[in-house]
Amino acid sequence: MSRRLVVVLFLDLVGWTRLAERVDPEPLQRLLEEYYEICSVAVEEHGGVVEKFIGDAVMAVFGADTSQEDDALRALRAATHIRTAVRELRTPAADAAPVEIHCGIAAGEALVTRSPRAGIRVVGDVVNLAARLQSVAVAGEIVVNETVAHLARPHFTMAPVLPVMLKGKSEPVPVLVVTGEADDDRGGDGSPMVDRRAERHRLRQAYHRVARERRPELVTVLGPPGIGKTRLVKEAVDDLVAAGAGPIAVFGSCPSYGTNGNYAALVEVLDALTRQAPAGADLLRADARIAGVLTSLRDASLSRLDESVPGPGVEEVSWAARELLTASASRPLVVVWDNLAWAGQSLLRLIGELREGLQDVPLLMVCVSRPELAGPDGPWFPQDAVIDVGALVPIDSARLAMSLAGRSHGDEVELHDLDLVDRVALYSAGNPLYIRLMMDWLRDGRTLDEVPPTITAMVGAMIDRLPAPARRLLGAASVIGPAFTLEQLALLGEEVPAANVNALAGHRLFHATAEEGGYRFVQQPVHEVAYGRLEKEQRITWHRRLAERGFNPGFHLEAATRLLGGLRPDDTELPELARQAAEALLGEGTVALRQRDVPTAIGLLERALMLAPNGPDGCRSVAAIRLSDALMLSGDTRRALDVAADGARQGPDGEGQLPCMVQRYLLAARLGRVTADDLGRLRAALADGEPDRFAWCRFEQVRMLLHLDQGRFGAAEEAACAALGHARLIGDAYEEDRLLVALCEIRQWSPTPMTEKLSGCAELIERFAADRFLLLPALAARARCLALTGDRSGARSALADAGSVVEQLRLTMGRVLVDQVAGLAASLEGGHEEAEERFRRAADALEQAGYVPVALTMRVQAARELARCGRVEESAERISRLLERREEMDVRGRILCLSAAVLAAAGEGRADPARGEVSTLLKDIDDPCLRGEVCFDLARAHRCLGETSEAGVLAGLAADSYLAVGATKPLEAVREWM
Secondary structure (H helix, E strand, C coil), rough: EEEEEEEEEEEEEHHHHHHHCCCHHHHHHEEEEHHHHHHHHHHHCCCCCEEEEEEEEEEEEEEEEEEEEECCHHHHHHHHHHHHHCCCCCCCCCCCCCCCCCEEEEEEEEEEEEECCEEEEEEEEHHHHHHHHHHCCCCCCCCEEEEHHHHHCCCCCEEEEECCCCCCCCCCCCEEEEEEEEECCCCCCCCCCCHHHHHHHHHHHHHHHHHHHHEEEEEEEECCCCCHHHHHHHHHHHHHHHHHCEEEEEEEEECCCCCCCCHHHHHHHHHHHHCHHHHHHHHHHHHHHHHHHHHHHHHHCCCCCCCCCCCCCHHHHHHHHHHHHHHCCCCCCEEEEECCHHHHHHHCCCHHHHHHHCCCCEEEEEEEEEEHHHHCCCCCCCCCCHCCCCCCCCCHHHHHHHHHHHHCCCCCHHHHHHHHHHHHHHHCCCCCHHHHHHHHCCCCCCCCHHCCCCHHHHHHHHHHCCCCHHHHHHHHHHHHHEEEEEHHHHHHCCCCHHHHHHHHCCCCCCCCCCCCCCCEEEHHHHHHHHHHCCCCHHHHHHHHHHHHHHHHHHCCCCCHHHHHHHHHCHHHCHHHHHHHHHHEEEEEHHHHCCCHHHHHHHHHHHHHHHCCCCCCCHHHHHHHHHHHHHHHHHCCHHHHHHHHHHHCCHHHHCCCCHHHHHHHHHHHHHHHCCCCCHHHHHHHHHHCCCCHHHHHHHHHHHHHHHHCCCCCHHHHHHHHHHHHHHHHHCHHHHHHHHHHHHHHHCCCCCCCCCHHHHHHHHHHHHCCCCHHHHHHHHHHHHHHHHCCCCCHHHHCCCCCCCHHHHHHHHHHHHHHHHHHHHHHHHHCCHHHHHHHHHHHHHHHHHHHHHHHHHHHHHHHHHHHHHHHCCCCCHHHHHHHHCCCCCHHHHHHHHHHHHHHHHHHHHCCCCCCCCHHHHHHHHHCCCCHHHHHHHHHHHHHHHHHCCCCCHHHHHHHHHHHHHHCCHHHHHHHHHHHHH
């Protein structure tokens, strides 16, 4: 229960009672159901909830659960959407008038309650007021109270009417009629800049600090749509150029439509760098890896990337961006990230990383966005470096309008223009885009009375005035997105004469981009209105055609599915279209997951799961499992488990249940919560069901984790190989990649001979050449194997390669992996002090990250190295303290700690009773090198105690263990001792 500001919407059908008197109830019921569906979908899509249906009346509430600053705007947009959609309904009576609604919307304080039985309930005068406003609205009208008008007037124009007497009110209530919807703006191209002197000065100051101190700085420019943010930044850059500062300035803009906004903005920035900075271009020619990253990003931004071959991961992209920015900084850089309100988490994270990671680069990054960026999703930018761009004051609005009027009359403003200027300044509410659009139309000889009262109406009028071929071209381009190419237009079957495109460019609707045949909508409102004006059937056709040709298929198929579902929910094609959309989104989400772009993957996979139908193709279960994987990577363990559990409960006749059930066990195994009995029950369930290789693949991974937890590396390797076989048979590249990396890591400890291990490493190094994040484990495993075989130079080379990857991609846990292997290599070569330092550093990092069992193993290794470099007492003290925590250790750490304690005790002339526990643990260990190390410890302990016969037997066992796997370097040490 809470008291809050809410927005309540009431609407019903006009003339319903009269229609009900003349029409049979059955077709009337169908009409009512269609009407309910339109209302429900519109309200939900705009973030509201339908509180109740009362006959033909609908009550909806916005801001009931969570208040939003634009709740009034959401309610108004939902109402206008319903009004438009309802007019398309077929009336059951042949001579009946078109279906219309009348609507009332009120904002005010209310008490909001929620209960399982009644759901959301809103109590307060605001509910009665909304109902009364609806009753006074005529057909097609939306009537609002003053509070709604105040909240939404920047986006909707309101016409005040005489105050009305409402039932239950003692005084007349001021009301307004909504006359139209305004539109957003994303720039002010073509209009002169007025005022903004203070904001431009702040940006220039920031640049001079960057140039003087040669360090990066980030400034965020925030403001509502159309306020002139982008123009402000461009003007500030122009000021610097005019003053001779000579920055290298590049711009990247995030589109609001589609799924590739991160790529598009980043590609614009990096491409511009290589054009403007000779050193950046030289680096691109010299470094094929960076060139490959940029090519992959460019292909992804155009939806040309082959999903079966994932491009670079987020770490590689971050590295390439840093390298290009650093190389290009021969002069101070200005990088402008525009329209960040549409950016995904990946781009926001990259910007934050660049700010933190380029400490010695003279780089000014300017983030341009709507105020939403200041919310919880954008906490990385400094609060003291925000420039808020507000509305123009009336005098500046008038100056802008007057300057535009003067341009149309040779810089002379006639007397009759002055009244016009004042009216434009008043109507614009200080928004430069609104002023410019008004004056553009007035320049063609029209009067203000002919201009629609809202920006949406203005854009609509602009589109309507275009010739029919141009309107169709505009609509086709809007389906493609905010940026498009002539090639894409041709795919839609549209003739694209240059004259038509140039004519639209002349109307400032398009502008050419750097790409050959490429164009972009100048303003987002034009794109949105053009798209909204298309018939849904046409949108569906074009979305499907683009998807069929491979352009962003997930987005376009999803859009077509939702349109068709809203238009004809019983259409027989809808299930198949939804399946195709789900598969495309699943494919794109899996590619993002393979690249470790987790936020993007989660978004795509959630959408795939929503669309995926239950069925034998397994799409739904795979989407649920991939989403569960992504959530686990993001750290959201609870939700990862919930998604798997939900998937296991759904599906007719058990379809899709088994894979999701296995996924739940796999997540539990990663948390150390699966037993051998659990594994047996899971195997029995799989054996009883229909054969499902995907489920069996995941089952083998559960088995692999269980064996690893118990230190049975040979069995874990066998399970990983079985899982890999299933993945390859079903052609699942995502599973195959994961399993190859896991197999490479497991084989380090398994009985597999060194030659085979090295061969596997070479295979992975070749496979993952384009993704160094996945390459790192193979390099580390190769270094370990070479160190154990005595190839000192080869091990050092592989470690150097691994260290380079870690440093360039800034992989915190990668440093741990390199330290572990480097510690082993140093120990084998007698560098025990270096080995101790490496193991201790790895332990610190692991413990800080929460990996306590492995961290303790590293601390045991470090303590053992102290003994090997002569610090025996210190080593014994550490081992003694670590023994107190042996229950927290994994099997490897426990047996190494115990054997070190046995050896230390023998050095003091006493037999440690832990020898029996070591022998027991040793029976279940199938890591030959670990067996060899422990047996050698015991052999030396027996010799210290004078038990030469036992020492010889154990030394022989150690030698046999090393010999079996081909670990010649430690084998030499054992033989020398013998």
